Amino acid sequence: AAGVIQSPRHLIKEKRETATLKCYPIPRHDTVYWYQQGPGQDPQFLISFYEKMQSDKGSIPDRFSAQQFSDYHSELNMSSLELGDSALYFCASSPPGREQFFGPGTRLTVL
Amino acid sequence: AQKITQTQPGMFVQEKEAVTLDCTYDTSDQSYGLFWYKQPSSGEMIFLIYQGSYDEQNATEGRYSLNFQKARKSANLVISASQLGDSAMYFCAMREGLTAGGTSYGKLTFGQGTILTVHP
Numbered sequence: 001a002a003g004v005i006q007s008p009r010h011l012i013k014e015k016r017e018t019a020t021l022k023c024y025p026i027p028r029h030d031t032v033y034w035y036q037q038g039p040g041q042d043p044q045f046l047i048s049f050y051e052k053m054q055s056d057k058g059s060i061p062d063r064f065s066a067q068q069f070s071d072y073h074s075e076l077n078m079s080s081l082e083l084g085d086s087a088l089y090f091c092a093s094s095p096p097g098r099e100q101f102f103g104p105g106t107r108l109t110v111l
Numbered sequence: 112a113q114k115i116t117q118t119q120p121g122m123f124v125q126e127k128e129a130v131t132l133d134c135t136y137d138t139s140d141q142s143y144g145l146f147w148y149k150q151p152s153s154g155e156m157i158f159l160i161y162q163g164s165y166d167e168q169n170a171t172e173g174r175y176s177l178n179f180q181k182a183r184k185s186a187n188l189v190i191s192a193s194q195l196g197d198s199a200m201y202f203c204a205m206r207e208g209l210t211a212g213g214t215s216y217g218k219l220t221f222g223q224g225t226i227l228t229v230h231p
Contacts, residue, residue: 033218042202042221043156056218088154092219099146100206100219102156 002026004103006091012109013081021076021106023091031055032074033100034066035090043090049074081110114138115205115222122227124193131178132188132225134203140164144206145186146219147177151199159201162186193229200224 005024013019025032031050035043045058049068060066063081068074078085086109092100116135124130136145147159162170162177170177178187190197202224206217 035219042223043219045218045220048218058218090156092156099144099158099161101158102148104155107154 004091004093004101006089006103006106008106009104010107010109012111014111015081015083017081017110019078019081019108021078021089021091021108023074023076023093023103025072025074025091025093026095026101029072029093029095029101031094031096031100032068032072033092033094034060034074034076035092035102037088037090037105038084039087041087046076078108083110086110114220115203117203117222117225119225120223122225124190124227124229126195126229126231127192129189129191130193130227132190132201132203132227134186134188134222136184136186136203136205138184138205138207140207142207144217145177145179146204146206147175147186147188148202148204148221149197149199150202150224156202160188190227195229195231198227198229200226 007022033048034046037043046060047066048056052068063079066076088105090102090105092102094100143164145162149157160170160172160175160177162179169179174191176189203222204219
């Protein structure tokens with residue numbers, strides 16, 4: 001069965017650089033979520049999209065933005081990267097009213 | 112206030128034995144969902160089991176069952192016949208009710224996690 005695809009899997013950036021993370025949800029899943037998991041932490045909700053419209057927003061810094069495109073893939077754009085942005089970033093998708101399926105995550109390291 | 116509380120930072124169990132991982136939650140919503148995810152050392156988040164607030168039966172999925180006690184606001188995960196491959200971090204999560212035309216698009220709020228170690 002198809003799973004959520006995230007790219008890249010690993011990313012190393014310098015402080016103040018920009019990063020773009022991509023997510024390809026499972027086909028026919030109408031909702032996409034982004035989560036950030038810092039080292040030793042539980043995942044924290046960043047933002048979600050329902051049918052390509054932003055549906056909810058969590059503790060997402062102003063330096064981050066996200067969108068969902070017409071083909072339902074989503075991108076998380078992160079600018080002016082800081083050391084504290086180093087984390088595992090998950091994208092998840094869900095069909096209507098069902099559990100969220102997580103992608104493998106993108107591990108971002110900011111040096 | 113913490114919405115999801117997992118009070119066991121770490122648990123140990125002998126292979127083939129059963130283990131219960133605790134989870135309590137706090138919500139004023141009538142409609143909500145409770146989830147358990149497994150995160151091995153490789154990092155991926157694996158969905159294990161789901162319980163809806165209106166479900167009268169406890170959820171079961173293979174060796175996993177959810178002991179749902181609504182009045183006590185607890186949703187403990189029971190793993191029967193533990194295997195070495197069950198060693199991982201386990202997260203309890205809640206999705207509070209946000210529905211539009213029958214579609215729920217609520218974010219998940221996670222607990223702090225419990226590290227389970229299965230001994231041979």
